[in-house]
Amino acid sequence: MPAPASDRAPAIFELWKGAWIAAAAVGVLTWGLMFYAAWRYRRRSTNLVPVQTRYNLPLEIFYTIAPILMVIVFFFHTVNTQNTVLETKDDPDLVIDVVGQQWSWTFNYSEQGEGGTTPYVVGTTNELPKLVLPVDRTVEFRLHSPDVIHSFQVDAFLMKMDVIPGRVNEFQVTPTKIGDFRGKCFELCGVYHSRMLFDVEVVSGADYDAYLAELQQDPDNVAKAPVLGGSNVNTQPGLDPFTPEGENQ
Numbered sequence: 436m437p438a439p440a441s442d443r444a445p446a447i448f449e450l451w452k453g454a455w456i457a458a459a460a461v462g463v464l465t466w467g468l469m470f471y472a473a474w475r476y477r478r479r480s481t482n483l484v485p486v487q488t489r490y491n492l493p494l495e496i497f498y499t500i501a502p503i504l505m506v507i508v509f510f511f512h513t514v515n516t517q518n519t520v521l522e523t524k525d526d527p528d529l530v531i532d533v534v535g536q537q538w539s540w541t542f543n544y545s546e547q548g549e550g551g552t553t554p555y556v557v558g559t560t561n562e563l564p565k566l567v568l569p570v571d572r573t574v575e576f577r578l579h580s581p582d583v584i585h586s587f588q589v590d591a592f593l594m595k596m597d598v599i600p601g602r603v604n605e606f607q608v609t610p611t612k613i614g615d616f617r618g619k620c621f622e623l624c625g626v627y628h629s630r631m632l633f634d635v636e637v638v639s640g641a642d643y644d645a646y647l648a649e650l651q652q653d654p655d656n657v658a659k660a661p662v663l664g665g666s667n668v669n670t671q672p673g674l675d676p677f678t679p680e681g682e683n684q
């Protein structure tokens with residue numbers, strides 16, 4: 436498990452740990468009883484017929500009720516965690532429209548440029564895109580896909596969501612640690628799915644503002660509105676990684 440680096444991560448990490456501890460306890464008990472039974476009731480002589488037990492009501496009630504109880508406990512904790520990590524506030528500090536396209540990502544710093552323009556970054560299979568985020572500011576990700584289902588996660592944020600064509604999924608997260616992280620597509624989405632990687636840099640607020648100002652200088656990285664695929668999809672080439680650069684735009 437990567438070291439948690441977002442405000443949502445601890446809740447998921449706790450759920451993960453709890454589920455593994457519970458599963459390990461059940462596993463140890465089950466294996467223990469199996470091996471114990473195999474040893475305790477092993478055949479001791481060739482002509483001995485063991486007791487033929489046809490049913491055992493208390494045991495049967497137990498192994499019906501116990502799994503149901505376990506499922507209820509897992510369900511309770513899952514719903515609780517889900518509610519915690521999906522909480523949103525009405526005024527996030529910044530909005531990033533993420534596009535997962537076959538087979539890379541577009542990151543739109545929506546309306547964060549001069550005069551409400553949108554600086555954006557597009558990756559290709561040859562060149563991984565970089566997502567820059569300010570530490571301790573709440574970012575809302577809106578997830579778009581022009582083609583098939585992808586899944587967006589920055590590993591260390593421990594927060595993942597499907598990117599589905601025809602609908603916009605959203606979540607909010609506050610990065611809590613400055614540093615370099617990795618992200619990728621977690622949904623098998625086609626031939627070059629494995630190339631849908633991206634780099635993430637969490638920086639101070641001032642560095643973030645400086646990064647956006649710098650991005651703003653390049654007209655190829657500024658749009659009037661977020662670049663979301665669809666009619667803009669040819670600005671987001673899913674480059675064939677085996678064709679030399681520049682030959683397949």
Ligand SMILES: [Cu+2]
Binds near residue numbers: 584620623
């Ligand atoms: Cu994908």
